[in-house]
Amino acid sequence: MTSRKDITLDRRAVVARILRDRGDALLLTGLGSTTWDVAAAGDHVNNFYLWGAMGGAAMVGLGLALAQPQRRVLVITGDGEQLMGLGGIATVAVQRPSNLSLIVIDNESYGETGMQDTHTKHGVDLAGVAAAAGFAYSATVYNDDELEAVIPVICQQTGPIFTAVKVTATPVTTVLPPRDGTYLKNRFRQSLLGSKATE
């Protein structure tokens, strides 16, 4: 019998499971492992990957969510990336976008630099920060049952939604999506906006 706090979830399985129910949601990823996780689940024209700009993923999500209020916007990023933009959680909470879900895949480590501890390893509670800031919903997920329960919240419930999913720090293979920023931007806009993308 594992305790609720034992971390057993696999990041690739978690991301693939969430994306199975994405529908027509628009998706942004943060620098590092979450970009590789989403690429491993399958590239998509409605995906925009941040290969840099660490700390900025949630903010790109906010601008997109405000511009596209009828579309669900998902941001999948890591704990290190979100910690670099902690103030952005407060900025999202104040704007209260009903269509925005922030999902932090939390392995408590900086995966791209040698698996050093992040602050979440030492007790910093990102879901607690989001709740205190005023998110409409905030939770930390530790197992498959909790993950299954939260996916409809992530994809449909009135936001802003914050979900931290605790995953193991087990190394995974690097799967690379396209990295040319101009290409990714134009591909995303063409799919979303059609002929208006090039006006």
Added chain:
Amino acid sequence: MTDTQPWADEIFDVLKQINVRQVAYVPDAGHIRLIERSKNDPTLNTIALTTEEEGIGIIAGAWLGGERGVLLMQSSGVGNCINMLSMIQECRFPFLTLVTMRGQWGEFNPWQVPMGQGTKRVLESMGVIVRPVDTADRLAETVDAAARLAFDAYRAVAVLISQRIIGFKNWGDDQP
């Protein structure tokens, strides 16, 4: 101060004409009138930030979603934006920012001088085209031209609004 910023109303009219829909800002005395006008316009999303670099992401996200944004900040905030500007340059996002200058014309606070003096070079080193303005009568046309360069030619452009236009910060008459 709001009554003494007719140029801010002219800039606001330009931003409306070019169809800016998202106004991201860090509170700033020099932009007080423009921020107030934006907040009072229900057709705009006016977004208060905790730090200026958040605004870079928001404007990129707005463009991904088909909207135009502008970032209002003070010269000190430009330093907070440096790495985030990588995304603007790499993805060639249109980017318009209006920067009120400190540390420049008759500054009282020496701590404002280093970033104020470095603002133009920092922006240019990150690929932003810089248009300094030091007289109020040139502001609206410069913002209009900068916006065309940003949104029509897909470039990053900053308009630097001189401390000469904004006026000196009032530190009181009893300063040493």
